[in-house]
Amino acid sequence: MSDNNIHKDVLPQLAELELIVHKPIIITDADEVLFNFMQGLEQYLEDQGMYFDWSSFALHGNIRHKKNDQPVDSEKFPVMLDNFFNDYADRLPAVEGAAENLEKLSKDAQIVVLSNVPPKYAEKRKAGLKKAGLNYPLIANVGAKGQVVRHMTDKSKGHAFFIDDIPHNHGSVAKHAEHVQRLHYIADERLAKLLDKAEDSHVRLNDWKEIHDHIKDTLNRC
Structure with missing residues (x-):
């Protein structure tokens, strides 16, 4: 499929991203997933x-x-x-449980942070991720996420997961990368109460322990 709809500032980042074809991939948002935005x-x-x-x-x-x-x-x-x-961008507090549960999952899967932080602040976001014990590759995205997720996973032979708080991002991934399992998670309990499960997500989860267990159970069944 064409990459014409991926923003020009995102394509060079994807070109530098090194992924292992046969290893599962977890693509996670940052704000309200890894960081308390x-x-x-x-x-x-x-x-x-x-x-x-x-x-x-x-x-x-x-x-x-x-x-x-x-x-x-x-x-x-x-x-x-x-x-x-x-x-x-470099000093948001980390969501409880994110670092330790992703570290456990990183033994079985490769992890990429896909965040709509403005690309000019990508280095600050990377610094924030590193300080929080979340030193994983970052793609500073612009616009909808579906085409970018498709680009990262269309050649993958492993299971793929997408974690995000925004419903329309799940809709975009469902449209362009239907094979990816979509996990809806909103870290801030006040925000979470304002929104039902994203229609295009597969499951709504409530904390990083649940996310870890869901992904681990899925991989164990594969």
Whole structure:
């Protein structure tokens, strides 16, 4: 299949990625899967005189100014999010259990972090992963994830897993890489309560122990 729909900043990263064809692969998101994104965002917003209104899962419309409770203007949102990644991409707190359970799984599978962190902050994200004991290859993605997952797995002879908190990412992977098992996980319990299991995921899991056991059991059955 063509890679024409993969962003130009992502293709060179994929070209450098070395994968073992016969070994299972775990492709995991970072924010709200490996890192407590919302905890870091709330601290950043506090410093900026803003807060997150937990009315829904979306960021747009839920980030408000403390002084008047008005949402951040949509045209200012990209700059605000960019500033957040600049300040926090290398120092978000790690999700409990992520490092130790991935370390166990790494004995049987290769692990790749597929994160929609802006590519210009990829090195900061790598530093954050290393500090958290999550020193795995990173693909700083732009846009939907399905074509990138397909690229990483279409020649693989091993089982493939995809872990993400965002439902439309599961939909994209279901469309372009149907053979990949899709695990829905949202680390922040407050966010998790706002969203049901992603329609295009195979299973919703609640912590890294459950993720480890699910993947391990699947591999043992293969």
